[in-house]
Amino acid sequence: MFSDKMPMxxxxxxxxxxxxxxxxARQSLIEEVQAIMFYDERxxxxxxxxxxxVIKHNRDDEKEHFSLLxxxxxxxxxxxxxxxxxxxxxxxxxxxxxx
Numbered sequence: 001m002f003s004d005k006m007p008m009x010x011x012x013x014x015x016x017x018x019x020x021x022x023x024x025a026r027q028s029l030i031e032e033v034q035a036i037m038f039y040d041e042r043x044x045x046x047x048x049x050x051x052x053x054v055i056k057h058n059r060d061d062e063k064e065h066f067s068l069l070x071x072x073x074x075x076x077x078x079x080x081x082x083x084x085x086x087x088x089x090x091x092x093x094x095x096x097x098x099x
Contacts (some may be wrong), residue, residue: 022077
């Protein structure tokens with residue numbers, strides 16, 4: 001399902017370690033969202049109550065992983081930090097946020 005090689009858009013030799021680590025974190029974030037989506041679909045599809053609980057537990061673990069990666073990215077990307085602080089947990093309507 002997942003490739004064991006991270007997609008690269010530039011030649012690896014041209015990238016510094018911070019850029020590679022940020023790409024690793026972002027790719028991992030994508031994979032966590034995909035896992036959440038897969039678990040949501042499986043949860044919805046199964047009729048077995050015991051299996052549903054296992055799938056729900058696994059899905060919610062992926063949400064924790066997603067959150068940890070997002071926090072890593074926030075701490076290492078000042079612009080992302082600024083955007084998240086402005087938008088997350090705001091009570092404004094979504095169309096009032098951002099540019």
